[in-house]
Every structure is written in structure tokens, then in C-alpha cells.
Amino acid sequence: QKEVEQDPGPLSVPEGAIVSLNCTYSNSAFQYFMWYRQYSRKGPELLMYTYSSGNKEDGRFTAQVDKSSKYISLFIRDSQPSDSATYLCAMSARNTGTASKLTFGTGTRLQVTL
Amino acid sequence: DGGITQSPKYLFRKEGQNVTLSCEQNLNHDAMYWYRQDPGQGLRLIYYSQIVNDFQKGDIAEGYSVSREKKESFPLTVTSAQKNPTAFYLCASRVDRGAAFFGQGTRLTVV
Numbered sequence: 110q111k112e113v114e115q116d117p118g119p120l121s122v123p124e125g126a127i128v129s130l131n132c133t134y135s136n137s138a139f140q141y142f143m144w145y146r147q148y149s150r151k152g153p154e155l156l157m158y159t160y161s162s163g164n165k166e167d168g169r170f171t172a173q174v175d176k177s178s179k180y181i182s183l184f185i186r187d188s189q190p191s192d193s194a195t196y197l198c199a200m201s202a203r204n205t206g207t208a209s210k211l212t213f214g215t216g217t218r219l220q221v222t223l
Numbered sequence: 224d225g226g227i228t229q230s231p232k233y234l235f236r237k238e239g240q241n242v243t244l245s246c247e248q249n250l251n252h253d254a255m256y257w258y259r260q261d262p263g264q265g266l267r268l269i270y271y272s273q274i275v276n277d278f279q280k281g282d283i284a285e286g287y288s289v290s291r292e293k294k295e296s297f298p299l300t301v302t303s304a305q306k307n308p309t310a311f312y313l314c315a316s317r318v319d320r321g322a323a324f325f326g327q328g329t330r331l332t333v334v
Contacts, residue, residue, distance in 0.1 A: 115265075117263075141320060141321075141322075143322050143323065145325075150311070150328070150330070151327060151328065152229075152313055152325035152326050152327045152328045153266075153313070153325045154325075155322050155323070155324060155325075158321070158322035160320070197265065197266070199323070203320070209254075210268060210271065210281070211256065211268070211315070211317070211323055212268075213258075213265045213266040214265060215264060215265035216265055
């Protein structure tokens with residue numbers, strides 16, 4: 110079983126829809142959670158960073174972390190064709206003296222159609 | 224501008240040849256990482272480093288080597304022992320307990 114599970118999609122939605130992207134994880138030591146957007150042949154771009162449980166909002170993006178369920182989500186409101194990309198979740202445990210490994214989901218491919 | 228610079232953008236390797244991918248950051252981050260990404264797959268960790276002259280193997284270190292002689296630089300060498308090196312290679316850096324930031328990647332192809 111992978112430490113981080115993410116539905117690979119593809120997920121196709123019409124423009125203006127609310128998109129929900131999710132990851133589940135098994136390691137209860139994870140405390141730092143990130144969402145990245147990756148366009149084809151480009152490096153991942155950081156969208157959201159959260160620590161521990163709770164919600165964080167930035168423009169059209171909202172990240173949620175539920176540590177009790179080991180479940181994180183990214184919501185995209187008013188989705189645009191420019192949001193079409195692969196979305197990666199990533200997480201890590203607290204640094205214990207050596208660099209903390211970042212563990213990634215496999216990514217969800219999103220297509221926003223006109 | 225602060226950021227992470229990877230070079231070259233495209234790299235071609237002949238069979239049996241070693242090649243080195245460059246990664247430089249001016250974000251003053253302590254930790255640096257190398258990942259490999261294959262089509263339709265997630266990121267797999269090759270090596271990571273917290274401080275100068277110290278680094279740890281990731282999940283797929285065989286056939287790769289790294290050095291960390293300066294805080295700003297973390298080059299990755301793909302050796303001839305790596306039998307399937309064609310992939311997209313990504314370098315990242317991170318401050319302790321912070322988010323990771325990525326370079327734009329190097330696409331390596333065996334010819």
C-alpha cells in the first residue's frame with residue numbers, strides 16, 4: 110500500500126464548476142501538507158501549504174486537512190480552462206535532524222472544458 | 224529574482240555515458256531534493272540533503288550520485304549503471320517546516 114493515495118483521474122468538468130481533489134494517507138506523522146499544479150513538461154508550482162488540521166483559503170483555492178481521517182482536499186471554485194493541469198498532493202513529517210522526505214501522490218489530471 | 228535553476232532543459236545521453244544535471248538555488252534553503260518523474264507517474268525521490276556535505280538516499284537511488292559542496296548547489300549525476308534513465312528530473316528546495324519549491328526540470332533522453 111502506498112503512503113499517499115490520489116485518484117489519477119482524468120477529471121473533466123465544465124468551466125465554472127467547483128472541483129474537489131483529494132488525497133488519503135497512512136502515515137500519522139505527516140504534519141505538513143502541500144498542493145501543487147503541474148502543467149505539461151513544467152516543474153510543479155506551489156498552490157497551497159498547510160500545517161496540521163484545518164482550512165486555508167487563497168483566492169479560488171481552498172485546502173482542507175483532516176488529520177483524524179488522514180484525508181486532505183483541494184477545492185477550486187469557478188474553474189477556468191487555465192486550471193487544466195495535473196494536481197499533486199505532497200506531505201511530510203516533522204524534521205528530526207535530517208531533511209524530511211516529501212512524499213507525493215501520483216497526481217490527478219484535471220480538464221476544464223468550455 | 225529568487226528561485227531554483229535547473230540546467231540544461233534538455234539533455235541527451237549515449238549508452239554507457241555519465242551525465243550531470245545542475246541545480247542551483249538562491250532561496251537560502253537548507254534542504255534540497257532530486258525527483259524523477261515518468262509519464263503518467265508521480266514523483267519518486269532519488270536523493271535529498273539537509274546540509275552541506277551530507278545527503279541521504281531516496282527510494283530509487285541506484286544508478287545515481289549527488290554531491291552537496293555548497294548550500295546553493297546540488298548536482299545529480301546519472302551514471303551508466305542507471306539502465307533506464309530516460310525521464311523528467313526535478314530539483315526542489317525547502318526551508319525547515321516550509322513548502323518545497325521546484326525548478327523547471329531537465330528532460331533526459333538516452334540516444
